[in-house]
Amino acid sequence: MAKVAKSPWLLHYDGSSCNGCDIEVLACLTPIYDVERFGIINTGNPKHADILLITGGINTQNKAVVEQLYSQMPDPKVVCAVGICACNGGVFKDCYNIIGGVDNVIPVDVYVPGCAARPNAIIDGVVKALGVLEEKREKMKAERGKTN
Amino acid sequence: MANRSVVPFGPQHPVLPEPIHLDLVLEDEKVVEAVPKIGYVHRGLEKLVQKRDFNDFVYIAERTCGICSFMHGMGYVEAMERIFNVDIPGRAKYLRTIWCEMSRIHSHLLWLGLLADGFGFEALFYQCWRMREQVLDMFEEATGGRVIFSVNKIGGVLKDMPAEMLDKFVKNFNYLELQLKDITEVFLKDYTVESRLRGVGILSKEDAITLGAAGPMMRASGIKIDTRSLGYAAYEDIDFEIITSNECDSYARCEVRIKEIFQSIDIIRQAVSKIPDGELSVAIKGNPNGEAFARMEQPRGEAIYYCRANGTKFLERMRIRTPTFTNLTPMLHTLKGAELADVPLLILTIDPCISCTER
Incomplete structure (x- = not known):
């Protein structure tokens, strides 16, 4: 990533996390870590978002919500699983209500490890996601060129 | 009669870091009824006691919630210590008290921010x-x-804080207190803030009792109950006055929490001045057998931990009753008659922790 050319907006959804990763996601936006200086804004509207940050694993109740949020986001979009629970279920893997990581339901592009994931790791994950977003955008442009 | 309409609120919503769903029945802009639907964060954590042994479960108990994580771990280990009938060393009790109060400060600051x-x-x-x-x-x-x-384990704590670190922390908290005084002015005296909080979401003392409010929500309605006065950990050696307010509205809840931060800083100072030297933990032997309760004052109110063991390394049952769960009914009560624009604020004033509630 040489530079951030666009201002990517985030959508944050708490799957079934313990809050640990959620408050760290919020901590990224506040003065100490401050991702807003890169133009990254936490939006509440899936139709405004480029990057979906999900914390926590998938359970039977929130499966449909995650699918719906993902489908509402416009292309190109990137999914970033934050914390070990979102990656594969983590300590709750054996719980009866947990299906597993986010990749059971929607495609995940970036995995951020940690319990709870530290703000530095989350920012690193978002920067990686920006690279993926750029690739997807290029690919979309190329495909549009073919049809025209 | 005005037309009624139902507005869905959540589970994904800009003001809520956590998912909760409410069906708001509106008459024009006024909320007539709010019907909650919870379960988006349910994992089935309590059932895991049958798959993880009682020592490992400390780490699961801590992950009930990431905000009051230390206190959840502590509630579980206190219940287990009662089953084992061990008395933990004095230094461990004081360290737990200091970490509890630090958790409360960070949780209340988080809430004030939200x-x-x-x-x-x-x-x-x-x-x-x-x-x-x-x-x-x-x-x-x-x-x-x-x-x-x-940092909790059954029988004590895993880490120590040396005297120099404690002194440094007291200095840091003195500095934090100065900064806090500045924002207290804004929260309690700024007229724009007051206009949003004063008289909004009234919960009378009688309603708080019948609906079973807990923690700062209850104390803001004039009820003087704080589980810390039971004297678990090192609280029996510490002087503190229970903070209450008789105004019963959102402003009172904000005021109670801000005063509790100052109180927590004071408790930390007292604990640091009294902390004894000695061991950090005592050894426990064998497998647990029997049942026990532990009660704890979390930032959001009273939490209860129940453990039942049967002599094997796996517990039979573990149950947590969390403060947000009991605070949901008073919250629905305050929503009735509120304006739609005030709904997010009213949900926030109970300091909801959905992750604790649904586990």
Whole structure:
């Protein structure tokens, strides 16, 4: 990533996390870590978002919500699983209500490890996601060129 | 009669970091009824006691919630210590008290920030979270973790804080107190803030009792109950007055929580001046057998932990009753008659922790 050319907006959804990763996601936006200086804004509207940050694993109740949020986001979009629970279920893997990581339901592009994931790791994950977003955008442009 | 309409609220909503769904029945802009639907964060954590042994379960108990993580771990180990019938060393009790109060400070600052964000005061939100980071830095220095720091074990604690570190922390808290005085002025005296909080979401003393409110929500309605006065950990050696308010509205809830931060800083000072030297933990032998309760005052109110063991290394049952669960009914009560625009703020005033509630 040489530079951030666009201002990517985030959508944050708490799957079934313990809050640990959620408050760290919020901590990224506040003065100490401050991702807003890169133009990254936490939006509440899936139709405004480029990057979906999900914390926590998938359970039977929130499966449909995650699918719906993902489908509402416009292309190109990137999914970033934050914390070990979102990656594969983590300590709750054996719980009866947990299906597993986010990749059971929607495609995940970036995995951020940690319990709870530290703000530095989350920012690193978002920067990686920006690279993926750029690739997807290029690919979309190329495909549009073919049809025209 | 005005037309009735139903507005769905959540589970994904800009003001809520956590998912909760409410069906709001509206008459024009007024809420007539609110029907909650919860379960988006349910994992089935309590059932895991049958798959993880009682020592490992400390780490699961801590992950009930990432905000009051230390206290969840502590509630579980206190219940287990009662089953084992062990008395933990004095130094461990004091260390637990200090970490509890540090957790309370960070949790209340987090809530104040979210509240400020809820009524649209971005700069205040940032100030609160900037101050909260100072507490997290201290956690990191003392334990290595920022939000989940696993320092409890059955029989004591795993890490010590040397005297120089404690002195440094007291200095840090003195400085934090000065900064806190500045934002207290804004929260309690600024007229725009007052206009959003005063008289909004009234919960009378009688309603608070019948609906079973807990924690600052209850104390803001004039009920003088605080589980810390039972004297678990080192609280029996510490002087503190239970903070209450008789105004019963959102402003009172904000005021009670701000005063509790000052009180927590004072408790930390007292604990640091009285902390004894000695061991950090006692050894426990064998497998647990029997049942026990532990009660604890969390930032959001009273939590109860119940453990039942059968002589094997797996417990039979573990149950947590969390404060947000009991606070949901008073919250639905305050929503009735409120305006739609005040709904996010009213949800925030109970300091909801959905992750604790649904586990």
